[in-house]
Amino acid sequence: MINAIKQALANGFSYENYRKHVTELITKGLSTGHTQSEDLLKYSELNESRMNRLEKTIQVTDEVKAKLENLDKKYIWLVLSEGWCGDAAQILPVIHKMAEVAENVELKIALRDDNDTLMQHFLTNGGKAIPKLIVLDAETLEVVADWGPRPTGAKQLILDYKAAHGVVDEPAKITLQKWYLNDKGISIQNEIVEMHERVLS
Incomplete structure (x- = not known):
């Protein structure tokens, strides 16, 4: 796995360059990833406006900031992502803001489809969820x-939605986006910091 990690870091992006890369592709009518479709392009465009908004509104809480400032080792946060992913659009700006206040954290973003070997080590229920x-x-x-x-x-x-309706459809995605909107990135911040605390304890 170390080779896959090294490759992902070598072909990965800073947050700013990831945003630029996704934007440049959209201007050419493309999305990131090895599959192209009208839907993926539409989601990418939607995610651009989401991320622009979140970058202006997301705040790292004082409690999380204090914990991040106290990290006594250097870490790399490597995130596997794609520009069309709705969850990534909600989560990446939060991770970016957290990395900005954490002196000992460097953030790198690598595209899932370009790093399949690494993705295979981090499947969720057998799927390449990002x-x-x-x-x-x-x-x-x-x-x-x-x-x-x-x-x-x-x-x-x-x-819960899948159990009730049998599918994850467009209304489910809208409900999910509302959840993220109401949560304001707090759950993401708390869970990532708690994960770090478990590692260090």
Whole structure:
């Protein structure tokens, strides 16, 4: 797996360059990933406006900020993502804001489809669900933890919806986006910090 990690870091993006890359593709009528479709392009465009809004509104809580500032080792947060992914659009701006206040955290974003070997190590129920945050020891590149693809509340919402309706359809996706909107990134922040605390304890 170490080679797959090294490859993902080598072909990965900073947050700013990831945003630029996705935007440039959209201007050409394309989405990220190895599959192209009108729907994926439409989702990518929708996610652009979501991320623009979240970058202006998301705040790291004082409690989370204090914990992130106290990390005493250097870590790389490597996130597997794609521009068309609705969950990634809600989660990446939060992770970005967290990494900004954490002196010992470097954020890298790698595209899922370009890093399939690595993705295979982090499947969710056998599927390539994203975003997936992989926490690496910056010195050794050892995987110390992983998180994703959704915070617990969002995960439960989708499980309950699927149990009731049998599918995850467009109304389900709208309900999920409303959940993220109301949560304001708090669950994501708390869960990632708690994960770090478990690793360090």
